[in-house]
Amino acid sequence: MVKPRSRRGRGQKRSSALTVQRRLWLVSRFVRSPATPAELIADARRAFGESIYPPNALVALRHDFNALRNEFLCEIVRQPNGSYALTDFGRLTLLNIPDDELEALAFLVSFFGEESWPNSHQIRSLLDHIIALLPPERRQNLDRQHNVEIELPQSSTSIDPNLLNRLQRNLRRYAIRFLYRSNFSNEPEEHRVAPARLFLRDGHTYLEAYCYNSPHQATIGRYIPYRVDRIIPESLHVERRVLPPELPPRRMWTLRYRLSPQVARNRDIALWFPNSEVTYYLDGSAEVTAQTGDLWQAEQILLRYREHCRVLEPPELVEMIRQTIERMRTLYDV
Template sequence: MATRCHVATPRSRRGRGQKRSSALTVQRRLWLISRFVRGPATPAELIADARRTFDSSIYPPNALVALRHDFNALRNEFLCTIERQPDGRYALTDFGRLTLLNLPDEELEALAFLTSLFSEGSWPNGLQVRSLLDHVIALLPPERRANLRQQQNMDIELPQSSATVDPQLLSRLRRNLRRHALRFLYRSTFSQEPEAHRVAPVRLLMRDGHTYLEAYCYSSPHQATVGRYIPYRVDRIIPDSLHVERRVLPPELPPRKVWSLRYWLSPQVARNRDVALWFPNSAVTYHPDGSAEIVAQTSDLWQAEQILLRYREHCRVLEPDELVAMIRQTIERMRAVYAE
């Protein structure tokens, strides 16, 4: 009886060790796939990342040999394409049989829409979004990728900016939103020379094909902009002039000025009772003659003017008086332009 126990014990331990070693190897190889999704890497980087993710025992002392075996296994068992680049890094260029993201038709259509939306244009983070979509598409089986191309049947018409946004400038702005005051030189439409501005950055937004930095203006050459929230076009900020102040911004910035807005739309625009609600807290009253009256709020009279002028003769602004005056001035200037 003792002899049988003595023989059975090492055999049982050896079996468990083999199972554990095999499971770790499979886990390590699947981890390599996910690591390659993040981007190319050198063998040393792959081994170091694996040991940080698991522990030092994930690769044996002869780690380079084991990594080479992992590459061969992924190539042979899953038909993955792993290629060495000129800089010495390795990249996964085809997932082979590991294209397991088999989306349903509805989600494939949504993916096609996003691909079309970010196929061109100066979107903030546009390159990163397209890279993300490429990673998702690479995980689709070949037949679903073919279906994706067939799904791209929606044209999206958006204005395109003729200027590009400096990606490093955009990154610096994003890191300091609501954190640090900024100083920069700005190419304003009111001056032929760059102007110095000092602001508290609040948010980045995309509007009419341009990327804007919305910021509270502390100082500028124009007294009318000081103490107000101003949308600065990012492509007009001179990148090398951007200076980040060390002092942290207070947790609460000054409140925005908000105007009550009231305007009338003609029956030609409103009779179908499907008018667009452009502004916060909008409420619509439809009249028997087919016209409509909208009350809302806005914190940007300039943008409100741009929106409401799109209705041309089919819109009349009733409040606030400041916006009525702005539109009258604009109409007079347009009349002078077309009188020539």
């Protein structure tokens, strides 16, 4: 009796569907950053398990590259440091968004084109990744979609990205010390603070922080907005002691101001402050009641109305504006 010959396979046949999935995963991995072959294989095995690549993984990876190039016209190039980068998605530009979203994308590109914005490089990189996924004809239409102009003041100085990153990492976590270029001193001053938040205002990036110690007694025990570009980057020191879960309460003032009919009669006034409530009168004027934690900012905003705004309270703000007006009168007095 003749025994049937056993068929010796060459190993487990890999699923074609899994291979396609692996190759599409490579594209998404390239979106994150360029990588060496060893990094790509290791990341793939972490994502799918050890069996995603056979023992001769480099050969299989080379087949994956060729398939992406031949089947989808992707451009994968080797960089001088040995890593590979996906420079063109070819037929995988699948993000064919509608016209209104393309217009929104063009708006974001224009808005974050100014490098003085915080995180502008990261945001622009994100937008570039989105644009790269658009079909070529949609990319060409992107510039023509922008029809909203943005007029905002821009800072004449730039922010150290490493400084900004360190501030972000330590918000509400650790107390920090730094040297600060204040308008009230010719020399940098040391401040010790609890960093609370970062925010943008009138073209500048600010760190709002609770001041523990500074050369000015008036700032201690208060929340102070520090312009980030005035912090000396190499002077920043992060303390090891963790901040308490809750920072000290913020002092708040009740604002009350009257706007003339010239700016209020259309009942479309700007609400600049939290908890704003508006009362309109028959003569067209309006009275606004609101809250603020920053009298200096409140003065800057309300002075924009010039003679069309009268601040009624708090008395501290009324006095600040009186002093400002007197100094301006002296400045312009001939």
